[in-house]
Amino acid sequence: MQIQKFEAAVIGGGIIGNAIAYYLSAENIQTAVMEANEVGGKTTSAAAGMLGAHSEWEEFKDVYSFVADSHYQYDSLSKQLKETCGIDIELKKGGILNLVFSEEEKRKLEAVMKLPSVQWLSKVEVYKAEKHASQEILGAVYMKDDVHVTPLSACNGFWKGALKNGAQIFEHTMVLEVVQQGTGFLIKTTNNSFYAENVIIACGVWSNKFFSEAGLQHALVPVKGECLSVINDKMPLTKTLFHEKSYIVPRNNNQLVIGATQKWNDWNELPSFGGIQEIMEKAKSLMPEISTMRPHRFWAGLRPQSFDKRPFIGEHPETKGLYFAAGHQRNGILMAPATGMMIRDLLMERSVNKDWVNAFKLDRVEKVAEGKGVLQ
């Protein structure tokens, strides 16, 4: 049996892995993706898909250019993927209404409000824009550029785009071991073995095994998020409602996606009774009318979180050709395009923004010890 060879093998078929495959294959790099289950079947499809460059501002501000660049890509991707693959990633504009219930909350959002495209709406203005919002608010910070996509559709867009570019995607192919061989790597899977000149580990919280085998001391921690959807039998919700990491996102299929809990170091991929209760309570406080709607489905996903809440994106400090792109926490959908392009540029030895290289490099490992307490 002959072993298939590739220039690049991406381990992990979520949105990060598929975005990488999309950008690599667009450069005629022979690329394969190995996915243990189905494409986009885990964390990706559990996500709500907010492209919250502003609503997540506190966490992003140091690497805002990376985030803003990624956000910006979705506009052209949306058109491209529709034209070339017939896939609509369901980019929905309308913006995010960050509801504000007190003066103190308002104060905390002052920095964000100074950004262009972000503005304060009074209570009256909020209701004019969105009748579904709670009557208890003071007002809202309106982030009109923060939009959302349907995560699985976006992932499917990258997948089909990569296929069109000539990449190969292997589902139900669990990678057991990656062994250095010659100038490249032998990739042993449950099924066949493959050979690749470059390997990119992009399997979220399940990347830990590879960090450890590569001698890196990182451990991504799963931060489990639990979600619920309801059928909206009332007027459409036109804007995402957001408050302190909770949200209600309107989908095109008449569903509202409600999320999400934050359960640190919980590996259970299924939602809990208590977690669902928690987000229901919260959702009702953002949009009381939700109480009369019909619940539809609940689910959970594991966000991969690093010690400093930033992803690892870069080449192994010693092993040439071994890359990691994992740890995007709650922002994998938002950061997928920029991550794919950064891996492409690193692999092709094109120039990459120094700040990004530094912010995401793999050997910021020493900080783990110091930063341990930050993890939660």
Added chain:
Amino acid sequence: MQIQKFEAAVIGGGIIGNAIAYYLSAENIQTAVMEANEVGGKTTSAAAGMLGAHSEWEEFKDVYSFVADSHYQYDSLSKQLKETCGIDIELKKGGILNLVFSEEEKRKLEAVMKLPSVQWLSKVEVYKAEKHASQEILGAVYMKDDVHVTPLSACNGFWKGALKNGAQIFEHTMVLEVVQQGTGFLIKTTNNSFYAENVIIACGVWSNKFFSEAGLQHALVPVKGECLSVINDKMPLTKTLFHEKSYIVPRNNNQLVIGATQKWNDWNELPSFGGIQEIMEKAKSLMPEISTMRPHRFWAGLRPQSFDKRPFIGEHPETKGLYFAAGHQRNGILMAPATGMMIRDLLMERSVNKDWVNAFKLDRVEKVAEGKGVLQ
């Protein structure tokens, strides 16, 4: 096209209709059941299946002999249906623990505690019997004869038993009109028309149309109940936990069924966000450990409620051959055997307990006006 003729046509393929067909066909009466959707697909499959002759004592005490008789039948039915049809109705013993949180609650249950097979358990005794119960209780009233069945299995048992007896069941056959013709009735359906000497209306809250067309002033009101199931990944729950019409019933498939809300005059057959929240809150108070379990499914059903909360079981006061058996409210599963036998006996002109005839007769209609306030 020739019209099929039957001695008895039952309109409604829930557990009441199928129990009637089972007992009629056992007497070699040629019987048909017309069901607009699927057998047992509505209120029957939404039920939890508690045979709560004692837990519902307050409502039953005047017709306790009817209820007790019905309850008793399930023992032999369970064996019979297993032998003749290979169907296990999943009769589960273990009893009901009616949790008691205060002296006042305990006082209200004094009458029930005097019944044989009902006893008081102290807090310590409760935990010995069932470790899952809340730590907040004073104790519990243990109704050890109150068992449960899986409602759809019981309904399927009657269905298959009736088939074996020679009855015919027509699913997806909505009855549009029942017209007197000769000594019997022409039954017009979406599909074909049928003729039957006797017609029994047994379609729960959807019987209203037939009450009205038969000149009876009754109106059953739907009392919607919303339920949720969870997967029990802990020790099995061996007894049903019960408190003020809320309950947690253990199913054989490792699921716990949690119910139920009481929404008066709500015709919406789907659960609401608020209703699910309500029963989750309640379930957590009965069994705190449920909070870590995994929710599985939610649903709703419409209980058919009469003005005095008792079913109508009897022949039309003027139209010979036209029977009703509807309005069993929360107790259709429990009362199905006795209802089936009573209709059989009325139709065959056998003697029937006078108290039952009086309690359930169709022309207790004048009370509607007086009793209006009782409805909720």
Added chain:
Amino acid sequence: MQIQKFEAAVIGGGIIGNAIAYYLSAENIQTAVMEANEVGGKTTSAAAGMLGAHSEWEEFKDVYSFVADSHYQYDSLSKQLKETCGIDIELKKGGILNLVFSEEEKRKLEAVMKLPSVQWLSKVEVYKAEKHASQEILGAVYMKDDVHVTPLSACNGFWKGALKNGAQIFEHTMVLEVVQQGTGFLIKTTNNSFYAENVIIACGVWSNKFFSEAGLQHALVPVKGECLSVINDKMPLTKTLFHEKSYIVPRNNNQLVIGATQKWNDWNELPSFGGIQEIMEKAKSLMPEISTMRPHRFWAGLRPQSFDKRPFIGEHPETKGLYFAAGHQRNGILMAPATGMMIRDLLMERSVNKDWVNAFKLDRVEKVAEGKGVLQ
């Protein structure tokens, strides 16, 4: 209890009923929709959504202007509904490839090929356009203007648009009887009663009851269609594949919808084992690669068919204010906009194309007797 009054009440909340409500309410006519289950929950959501003005040419040719007009509306509706309600009806262009397996089949399609925007593609040209097509074909007739929408999204668009226009939609409200009262109608439902000046019956095959009560001799016959969807884990299918009433339609969510059987006078709303087998066999002949894909879901729906396969759209010949809009058979999605506009124009006494009025009028009843044989 006061009875709510409307200028127009539409009975039936599928795509036809909601389109009517949309166009009526846009003219400030106070409109209500009564739906026994959920909006779009039956025939509408079972449909594939092909707007096949050409692929269904044989059936349409006499009323082609009506069909073409309806088809044309979807372009502007798509934009309007996105802007006003944020709902994307998922209008997908790409056209239909009517696969042709023999010279004889090709000959039958000659008339269609003469239409503008329809063209013959040779086998080689077909593969260039769509690699998934069977290798057994002679070629294909490419109907490039025949597009598709997601039927439930289109129905939701009309629903939410009507809501925005001020209409009221009552789900879980089964109409029991419509009684003339004064200049209008009393509408008795399971829940409340309503009063309306005009009533429009638009509940597909379930309209029979109202035809009969209105003294019309029509009987719509259900032509059951069974469908299956698969997950496409290969390259996207960009065009609908079509052959003799069977089809494979690509949806945005990476699913392919395969349909449909034609079961005359079958009221069972659930798919059968044999029906699913039949469409699987057919789909494999259109697109052999489907064999390795993953089946996802199966379902069925009841198409309402009249004696001459045309809908009834018009006012009752004697009862002023009573309208019917039912019997659209396989083409309800396609004809919904024109049907909604025609009912609006009739009700507002605007001029309506005479040919359409004649083709769809309610008193073409005498033909039923002659045409009986046509029904299948």
Added chain:
Amino acid sequence: MQIQKFEAAVIGGGIIGNAIAYYLSAENIQTAVMEANEVGGKTTSAAAGMLGAHSEWEEFKDVYSFVADSHYQYDSLSKQLKETCGIDIELKKGGILNLVFSEEEKRKLEAVMKLPSVQWLSKVEVYKAEKHASQEILGAVYMKDDVHVTPLSACNGFWKGALKNGAQIFEHTMVLEVVQQGTGFLIKTTNNSFYAENVIIACGVWSNKFFSEAGLQHALVPVKGECLSVINDKMPLTKTLFHEKSYIVPRNNNQLVIGATQKWNDWNELPSFGGIQEIMEKAKSLMPEISTMRPHRFWAGLRPQSFDKRPFIGEHPETKGLYFAAGHQRNGILMAPATGMMIRDLLMERSVNKDWVNAFKLDRVEKVAEGKGVLQ
């Protein structure tokens, strides 16, 4: 963080792993089970649950005493698990009808027919016993002792029984590595690390990783099986219909389980369109009436197959305390009790039947090379 210690750790929470935990914990051995997903969630719940000691006679005859012993255990387990845990494993008697369509087929079954409790039924006798069987048969071999259980219920029974015995079950705990440490093993998982004196690998086809790390040359091959269930709206099927590895098994919930394909070395855990077609075709040949029933659900599972189709059950030849119990192919449900007892006896150094030890020992590895051709 302190590491939890156990006397025995079972890796794999399917029916084999849980049976082992059940029998070990019954001897007061402190036992843990680590399951990467949910208990019984993969191959176990995909199984049909036939206890086919006779229908699988050809494959078993050399180890018939092991199989017969295991089969026999289910009778007492059924009672025990009901009493101690309230779990009914749904042991259904009725036997298997191995349909025979030709004299040649009949000849092949002659050896089985000589076994006690197995008998030949003529065509007429078959119909008397089971009206659903095909009219095309010559007769059937009736294996009246071959019964079935609901696999997930049986697995749940072992699970809950083990819990009652004091065992601990860790779901969502993927074992990354097992490292010898002192006299026992350190077990590193995605979540925590554990320590155990004995480790038993019992994770079906996913055991390969551990075989390889333990220096054993085995490779279990997945033989994928695809299944479908239908709702039986006719008379109950009382006996399992069987023919050449295809079957129709009646479940208590009114469903018939149809299986199964045999796809060698297919790691895809989801059913394929082609596979479902194949079993539908086959099922129709066994029971033509199935064609009018309603399909319900389809699924797939991976059977773990060794080179000689027998499981590996035994201790590692060199590493004391490391056991394997994997490779039960299509017979994991049937063999679970005997496997659990054998592991218990080996670990407790009780005497074990020599033939079984030999048949299942881990170092029958050299035969792999010779036997290669047998694999399919």
